[in-house]
């Protein structure tokens with residue numbers, strides 16, 4: 074039997090744990106063609122959630138499309154991709170597609186020959202790339218018109234939406250808002266891992282997306298539900314659990330679904346031949362995974378400054394460390410606060426740490442903490 078605990082890419086169907094409440098709330102928002110901002114740290118399962126939602130929406134006759142802003146270095150490529158995805162979702166005939174797209178001003182059809190010899194219609198910019206914003210607005214407007222014309226309901230999911238900043242944000246935000254707030258045939262999900270950016274975008278009255286949709290902060294999966302999922306799979310695989318308490322695993326993972334999956338995946342392999350799982354095996358998991366990723370952590374470690382290393386060590390030891398307190402600075406011999414702030418900012422920017430809404434600094438990858446604690450043990 075294949076390992077049911079997947080930890081990379083899109084996890085759907087029977088391999089996707091829980092999130093029933095979230096899916097049902099998202100479904101009802103989308104049935105009303107609402108706008109939702111989905112916010113959580115990385116690896117909480119936003120992308121997976123969107124794909125699971127998508128399967129459900131398709132069954133209900135909606136036409137979902139998905140775009141990840143990470144994939145589009147400039148606004149022009151995003152505008153092109155959006156228009157192309159919407160067109161293909163709503164029109165299957167290449168001829169008709171090309172005709173539809175040829176009515177646009179900033180975008181035009183690009184007919185390509187697929188490897189099997191068939192023709193497909195894509196989209197390209199027909200004006201200089203500097204005019205990407207009007208092209209995006211045109212693409213959005215066209216999407217709504219096409220949905221109306223076809224009598225279809227579109228769901229547009231834009232992942233890593235906090236990346237919008239990289240396109241010279243705020244002008245774009247205003248323009249997008251004024252276009253999409255008139256839409257009646259498209260529901261939107263905007264998802265992002267940069268919590269600070271997402272919350273500033275949506276909760277600051279000065280910003281364009283203020284009150285434009287519901288903010289859904291994706292939290293951890295309920296431990297009981299997750300434990301059920303885990304135990305059910307182990308039972309299905311014929312594994313015997315000997316007084317195993319999974320609380321340890323949830324604590325070690327800080328409830329991050331990716332980290333839970335990672336450890337369960339290893340556990341499945343470790344016990345594959347004995348088919349017996351003990352508490353000792355569970356407790357060995359964080360360090361096993363941390364060691365599997367040591368090359369990656371070493372690289373990060375090498376590029377960290379001395380202050381950053383001290384901070385990382387301190388955060389590994391004390392999960393609720395207060396780096397700006399006098400006590401902390403005395404204990405670890407670093408300071409002043411301004412230099413600590415600069416180091417922390419840089420670690421956040423590199424994606425090594427993230428800041429919780431309560432202002433605490435946490436490791437983006439929970440296993441890095443174990444790797445650092447392991448370092449201290451070795452010497």
Ligand SMILES: Nc1ncnc2c1ncn2[C@@H]1O[C@H](COP(=O)(O)OP(=O)(O)O)[C@@H](O)[C@H]1O
Nearest residue numbers: 079080081082090116117118119120121330331
């Ligand atoms: N509900 C879930 N059930 C099983 N695995 C999950 C779940 N949510 C997240 N994961 C795991 O975490 C990984 C990262 O999830 P992802 O959707 O990419 O997170 P995000 O988009 O928030 O960064 C997935 O590849 C998957 O292995």
Ligand SMILES: [Mg+2]
Nearest residue numbers: 119120121232
């Ligand atoms: Mg994602």
